[in-house]
Amino acid sequence: MISLKNITKYYSTGFVKTFVLRNINLDVEEGEFLTIMGPSGAGKSTLLYILGMLDIPSSGEYYFLEQKVHRLNEKRLSELHKNFIGFVFQSYHLIDDLTVYENLETPLLYKKIKGSERKGRVCDMLDRFHIVAKKNLFPNQLSGGQQQKAAVARAVITEPKLILADEPTGNLNTKEGKEIMELFKELNNSGTTILQVTHSEKNASYGQRIINLLDGWIVD
């Protein structure tokens, strides 16, 4: 599904190049659940953003579902991102003046899916994430864990092939964190490829493979 070849990312300030990623080679098969670990500043989030096409590498090649991502223009990148990728962030990014139901529905409004099917999909997600009772509430009326569940539900409602998660349980307590990880596990069991960045060994144990990053290098 994913193949990175010699991916490098640096920022230039004056005459100095600061490297964030160095010579990254990585292959991810469809259906994998992979964890990226490493200390702060190792380049984990940058790698995730490049994989999610929200950031562009300085050099190297990126193949996603047989497409040469490094050759695509911005419009095509944005289409690929929208059609295949769901991103889950540490903070929830729900819209406070929309209800939980409306928040979940938003990505579908742009997918030309008709009303009855939208309703079906939203209800299915509410059910799967155990937040049916919360559907008419606003984000500020929910706990942190419930908000994150709603955010994950919204990220996966368009059924992306790939989920990228950046410290998805970072703001949650142990019990809430476990619930989110169980949901990821379920999604993975039903075929979704998942790449997560985490500091937690426990969260990493939900996946099949761990990549360690240090100072921008993949290390063993």
Add this chain to the structure above:
Amino acid sequence: MIKTKHLKKIYTTEEVETTALNSINLEVKEGEYVAIMGPSGCGKSTLLNVLGMIDQPTSGEYNFLGEEISKYSERQRAGIRKNNIGFVFQSFNLIDELTVYENVELPLLYLGYSSSERKKRVIEALEQMAIVPRKNHFPQQLSGGQQQRVAVARAVVGHPKLILADEPTGNLDSAHGEEVMKILGDLHESGTTIVMVTHSPAYAEYSHRIIHLFDGNIVSENIQKEFKI
């Protein structure tokens, strides 16, 4: 435009009752610019959420544009909210799965505008906030200042009568903070009513009137400049 009487909000968790708003009597006239200040946890955001109808008061009256809405159903309140109120939050509240353009367009989808009218309005709002070149980007590809401009564009795209802003500059550096305050100032100049929660005395100076909240009560009011209709 806004008139509340003995507005009260109590949060009940297992054993404790917390009074977020005690008995708020507040009036805001159409075209006014009001700042709400006070220490953290004194009820500022709760008041703003109740005024914006995204939270329900426990008791008291709330009259909005001549309608007593405290007895209204969620559906009725949603109708009033979507047609009249724009929100700006500290944490921007953008949807990561949608582009800048789509984020701004969102409120119009709920208001049932035609696609040509939507396009016109979205471009107008993006131009007003000087973010047209970013329209196909995703929120995570923008700086904080740009994200907040997108959020303001979304708040104003439906031409709301009232803008509720909760610490709109809280996550921004001073240059970007100034920029957002200037935008709110321009919107006010063009007739929009603004109620803003802020910690910053300097930004509160932009308003006509500063209301100080403490422990769920309005404890004082400072008139900054005379308000004329």
